[in-house]
Amino acid sequence: MQYVAPTLKVGKMKRIKIISICAILVILGGWCFTGQASAQQGRVNKAIIIDAGHGGPDLGVKVADTAYEKDLNLRIALALQKELTRAGYQQVMLTRSADKEMSLKERIQLIKNNDPLLVISIHINGGFGNKSKGYEIYFPGFGTAKEAHSETSAIIKDMTKNKHLNDSVRLAQYIQKHLDGVFSKENRGLREAPIPLMEGINVPAVVIEIGFLTNKENRKKVTDGKVQQEIAKAISRGVKESL
Numbered sequence: 565m566q567y568v569a570p571t572l573k574v575g576k577m578k579r580i581k582i583i584s585i586c587a588i589l590v591i592l593g594g595w596c597f598t599g600q601a602s603a604q605q606g607r608v609n610k611a612i613i614i615d616a617g618h619g620g621p622d623l624g625v626k627v628a629d630t631a632y633e634k635d636l637n638l639r640i641a642l643a644l645q646k647e648l649t650r651a652g653y654q655q656v657m658l659t660r661s662a663d664k665e666m667s668l669k670e671r672i673q674l675i676k677n678n679d680p681l682l683v684i685s686i687h688i689n690g691g692f693g694n695k696s697k698g699y700e701i702y703f704p705g706f707g708t709a710k711e712a713h714s715e716t717s718a719i720i721k722d723m724t725k726n727k728h729l730n731d732s733v734r735l736a737q738y739i740q741k742h743l744d745g746v747f748s749k750e751n752r753g754l755r756e757a758p759i760p761l762m763e764g765i766n767v768p769a770v771v772i773e774i775g776f777l778t779n780k781e782n783r784k785k786v787t788d789g790k791v792q793q794e795i796a797k798a799i800s801r802g803v804k805e806s807l
């Protein structure tokens with residue numbers, strides 16, 4: 565949002581609007597300043613939600629009845645929960661902690677109920693032939709953010725939404741930085757896309773597609789317990805640096 569300097573030509577109503585916007589910005593500024601000390605504490609206390617994609621009869625990507633995406637997502641999600649807890653985050657939750665079916669609606673409700681600091685959804689890619697490999701990180705699109713309106717409540721709402729979108733990009737960038745160490749030269753980029761899991765929720769979020777199960781090299785990595793730990797560590801470091 566751009567700041568518009570008041571001029572002598574503006575009407576009374578417009579002046580009142582500008583003054584009230586300025587007042588809100590001053591209040592927000594003051595709140596940011598006084599709230600800094602407690603913000604760090606708030607971040608540690610607030611929940612982080614890890615979403616292990618698929619589960620139960622929904623296998624996700626499957627390769628020859630020996631490797632199912634749903635199982636690998638869960639293993640990486642559980643390892644990430646341990647890493648983040650070790651890093652000092654007090655409430656690290658999973659959308660599912662076992663092999664069970666969970667609908668998109670149930671996952672969305674869980675996120676809404678817990679108002680988390682951020683959400684990380686774990687998936688493993690498949691398809692596009694067996695040569696495709698590497699990881700992709702998705703963040704919610706800016707396309708859904710509305711233009712600033714003259715109404716102050718709408719401006720505040722848009723500011724909040726844009727902050728969450730910026731935080732999602734930041735989170736994606738830091739996770740990418742650390743995942744590069746596990747998947748050297750296999751970064752397929754950061755991608756903007758609508759995230760159904762975050763429908764109607766204004767919370768920073770990323771979806772990580774970690775490697776391709778359909779690629780022999782990647783499959784060897786994502787099914788290896790040691791590499792799963794490395795992936796969890798890399799994501800955890802990214803989370804910590806982004807906050």
Ligand SMILES: [Zn+2]
Nearest residue numbers: 617624687688
């Ligand atoms: Zn998936």
